[in-house]
Amino acid sequence: MNILHIDASASDSAVSHTRRLSSELVERLETAYPGATIVYRDLVANQLPHVDMTIRHAWTADSTGDIKLAETMSRSKALVDELKAADVVVVGSPMYNFTVPSTLKAWVDHVAIAGQTFRYTAEGPRGLLSGKVYLVLSSGGIYSKGPFAAYDHLSTYLEAIFSFLGILDVEVIRAEGIAYGPEQDQAAMANAAQRIEAIVA
Ligand SMILES: Cc1cc2nc3c(=O)[nH]c(=O)nc-3n(C[C@H](O)[C@H](O)[C@H](O)COP(=O)(O)O)c2cc1C
Secondary structure: OEEEEEEOOOOOOOOOHHHHHHHHHHHHHHHHOOOOEEEEEEOOOOOOOOOOHHHHHHHHOOOOOOHHHHHHHHHHHHHHHHHHHOOEEEEEEEOEOOEOOHHHHHHHHHHOOEOOOEEEEOOEEEEOOOOEEEEEEEEOOOOOOOOOHHHOOOHHHHHHHHHHOOOOEEEEEEEEOHHHOHHHHHHHHHHHHHHHHHHOO
């Protein structure tokens, strides 16, 4: 069992909702699957660059003899390899301006690569990955229902990306409405923690 654990909150673990919940989930998975290998990627502490001309070029060029291109390609390969190797991906992500933080979007841009994680066929694109993803999400407002549901470009985006890459088994855990006051914050966290307990029971 290989677990890839990703965090994208710009708050530290002492206060971050998603960091706390994603690590609770990973701890439970570790207990459920003794001997599981965990790869941890903190996309805030170790940020990936935006895809620029060097990176774009490195993906298509022959890097022989070019140290900069070779380094860029080896980073790309490492990111793709660890995602391919994962049986379970746990993504802790807050909502920033209705969608993923840009650090997480940068990771997506590095791993969603034709020929590596998906490919085009005569019938359309086909994901090359498999496994399961847990999306551990948090937002100040409420988006799972109600008047702002159409503003949720976080869960919908991540579900679309992972299913596009072939990971169709997607479970969403939310702590939402945390900006509505301390009571709602605590209730949202308790609710998410209960979901995690139930999932890995
Ligand atoms: C830059 C930034 C943008 C945010 N944008 C939204 C938003 O669009 N909608 C929302 O409901 N909450 C928004 N929030 C609130 C966070 O989603 C919320 O505080 C969440 O719990 C953060 O997760 P964390 O505690 O793991 O960092 C934003 C927070 C920050 C820092």
